[in-house]
Amino acid sequence: MSDTTAPIMAQRGRAATRTHGFTESVIREMTRVANEAGAINLAQGFPDFDAPEMLKEAASAAIAGGINQYAVTWGAPRLRRALATKYGRDYGMEIDEAREITVTCGATEAMAAALLAVIDPGDEVLIFEPFYENYGPDAILCGAKPVWLPLDATAPLDLAAVRTAVTRRTRAIVINSPNNPSGRVLSRSELEGLAAICIEFDLLAITDEIYEHLVYEGRHVPIRTLAGMRDRTITISGASKTFSVTGWRVGWIIAPPDLTSPIRKVHDFLTVGAPAPLQEGCAVAIESLGEDYYVELAAGYRERRDVLFDGLVDAGFRCARPAGAYYILADFSALSDEPDDVFARRLARGTASVPGVAGVPGSSFFHEPADGRKLVRFTFCKRVPTLEEAVERLHGLVS
Ligand code: PLP
Numbered sequence: 001m002s003d004t005t006a007p008i009m010a011q012r013g014r015a016a017t018r019t020h021g022f023t024e025s026v027i028r029e030m031t032r033v034a035n036e037a038g039a040i041n042l043a044q045g046f047p048d049f050d051a052p053e054m055l056k057e058a059a060s061a062a063i064a065g066g067i068n069q070y071a072v073t074w075g076a077p078r079l080r081r082a083l084a085t086k087y088g089r090d091y092g093m094e095i096d097e098a099r100e101i102t103v104t105c106g107a108t109e110a111m112a113a114a115l116l117a118v119i120d121p122g123d124e125v126l127i128f129e130p131f132y133e134n135y136g137p138d139a140i141l142c143g144a145k146p147v148w149l150p151l152d153a154t155a156p157l158d159l160a161a162v163r164t165a166v167t168r169r170t171r172a173i174v175i176n177s178p179n180n181p182s183g184r185v186l187s188r189s190e191l192e193g194l195a196a197i198c199i200e201f202d203l204l205a206i207t208d209e210i211y212e213h214l215v216y217e218g219r220h221v222p223i224r225t226l227a228g229m230r231d232r233t234i235t236i237s238g239a240s241k242t243f244s245v246t247g248w249r250v251g252w253i254i255a256p257p258d259l260t261s262p263i264r265k266v267h268d269f270l271t272v273g274a275p276a277p278l279q280e281g282c283a284v285a286i287e288s289l290g291e292d293y294y295v296e297l298a299a300g301y302r303e304r305r306d307v308l309f310d311g312l313v314d315a316g317f318r319c320a321r322p323a324g325a326y327y328i329l330a331d332f333s334a335l336s337d338e339p340d341d342v343f344a345r346r347l348a349r350g351t352a353s354v355p356g357v358a359g360v361p362g363s364s365f366f367h368e369p370a371d372g373r374k375l376v377r378f379t380f381c382k383r384v385p386t387l388e389e390a391v392e393r394l395h396g397l398v399s
Contacts, residue, residue, distance in 0.1 A: 025133060026364035030348065039348045039356030039392045042308075042378040045180065045245040045326060049383050054288065060283030065297055069274035070347045075103025075252065079279045083252060083284040091222050095223070096274040099257040102264050103279060105237040105271045107210045107251040112138050114206055114234045115172075119144045123171040126162065127207075130329065130372065132180045132208065142173070153182040153329065159193040166197065172204040173197070173221060178211035180367050181329045181377045183322020185218045195226045204259075206234045210251075213242045213294050215321035216302045221301050224254070226247055228308045231256045233346040234263070238281045241326070241381075244295070248278040250342040275280035301326055304387055311391025326381040329362060333374040335398045339363075344376050347397050354396035361390055 030043035032284055041048075050056075074080075080097035087093040095101060111134060119125060121143030127135045128151035139146040151157060162173070173194060177186040186194075198205050205223050212220045224233035228279055238251030251274070253263055267273075280305040308328055309321050317330035336343050340361035348357030362375025 027032070027133060030344065030358050030360050033345060033348045034356070034358035036375055037349045037356045037358070039350060039358045040393065042382065043348075043358040043382070044361045045086050045381055047244045047378045047381045048386055049244065051244045052285070052289075053295075055245060055281045055285045058284035059248075059277050062277035062280035067277045067280050069276065071103075071273050071279055073268045073273050074260075074273070075101055076276060076279040076283065078285070079103055079250075079252075079283040082283045086286050087254065091225050093222065093225060093254075094138075095254055096257070100254055100260050102253045102255075102267055103274050104238075104253060104267055105249045105274050106240060106252045107208060107236050108134060108269070109249075109271055110236040110238065110253045111174075111206070113134065113143065113266045113335060114236065114255070114261055115139060115144070116144050116208075116270075117266045118204060118234070118259060119171055121325050122169060124167060124169045126170060126173040126203075127167055128176070128179075129367060130173070130179075130181050131360070132176055133364055135174050135176075136367065139166060139174075145169075146367070151179070151182070151184060153183045153184050153293070153322075157186065157193065159189040159190070159197065163192065163197055166201045166203070170203060172206050175205055175207040177207075177209070178215055178220065178322075178324025180211065180325050181327045181360075181362075183320070183325050183327055183329070185215055185220065185324040187218060188221045190222060191221050191223050192226055195223060195229050198232055199228045202232075204232050204234060205229060207236065208233060209237045210238055210241050211325040213297055214301050214326055215298060215324040215354075220324070234259060239285075242294075243282065243285055244280075245278075246283070248275065250274050250278050250282050262280075273398065303343060304380040304382065304384060307384055308378060308391065309388045311387070311394065312378070315391070315395045317398075327377050327379050329365070329375050329377050330359075331374050332376055339374050340376055347376070350393070354393050357390045357393050357397065377399065 034041035080101045084095040084097040115138045119142040119366040124147050125139045125144050127146050129148050136146045155203045169189040224235050235254040240246040312330050316335045346357040348356045359376040359378045362372030363369035366372040
């Protein structure tokens with residue numbers, strides 16, 4: 001190494017340390033495996049049906065009408081207005097769209113920006129598992145320590161264990177209900193228990209509610225609406241799942257002004273803003289779609305859930321019927337002795353006579369991979385015929 005390259009290499013070594021131990025997203029990797037093998041992709045959570053026509057028309061009209069430059073950094077005024085109205089109507093939430101909403105590039109950026117804004121190096125962040133795979137890396141990017149807590153798909157949330165996990169350094173609890181990957185929907189009393197812990201120990205609740213409209217059992221309760229939580233909650237949601245536009249990359253954060261202010265700064269330097277014409281498309285959808293849209297959306301997903309769930313159980317998987325979101329975490333221990341990654345890859349590749357079905361190895365949802373070794377996650381955000389075909393293939397592949 002020459003004298004001039006040595007300092008550069010040292011810099012590179014430093015830059016790599018924060019992401020040390022990160023693996024590639026297993027979910028996106030399984031999409032590639034599915035594409036290569038020609039498998040039905042039940043790995044990554046994007047619909048194989050199109051977005052509602054009116055969203056596409058509204059976004060096209062925005063482009064044709066000249067909305068093609070940067071939007072206001074923290075979100076197009078029309079979208080923030082529409083969101084404030086919708087949250088008021090749906091949950092009775094009072095939101096000042098001028099000071100409490102930040103529109104982001106998806107819920108993905110929203111979570112990263114929120115954590116970067118409010119978490120300091122050395123802080124601890126409580127995260128339930130099985131988890132959506134971004135939360136741990138997001139915490140680590142902040143220099144924080146993720147502290148893992150179990151959230152069983154069927155048993156009540158162990159609030160005593162949450163309380164015990166809080167230390168002097170704990171700053172926030174990350175909540176995801178309805179949950180990816182378990183389909184768990186936290187009840188009002190479980191959320192009240194979490195709220196009480198947040199208040200007692202002065203913690204923030206950072207809540208990813210991207211599946212808020214996909215609830216089949218129970219009701220979605222935004223933790224921000226519970227007594228004492230408005231000023232300590234960062235609510236994240238987005239258009240991806242509700243409007244079947246995962247490629248648009250439009251999400252949002254609702255937080256009190258003192259938290260929105262640093263969040264907006266992080267968001268500004270990370271991405272400047274979300275795509276302007278697509279924000280317009282989302283605004284039009286939120287303004288004009290009534291209650292029946294959301295009811296039909298959930299009803300369609302309930303039907304898809306039942307097709308996949310019944311098919312998996314018939315094929316010999318063990319799983320809990322999800323109460324929300326659009327995933328099933330299935331135990332395959334009665335079907336194979338293979339570890340999850342070997343099993344999932346074998347299913348994705350298929351055989352000479354039965355083409356493949358891709359799922360996600362369960363170990364990617366646990367900090368101890370061993371906890372997911374007998375699990376595979378399948379999504380049901382696909383058309384019923386796609387799911388029926390997938391179920392038929394799975395029968396052939398596991399029997
Ligand atoms: N949060 C959860 C829990 C998810 O399951 C997903 C996508 O699968 C996201 C966030 C990503 O949302 P977005 O497309 O808005 O970035």
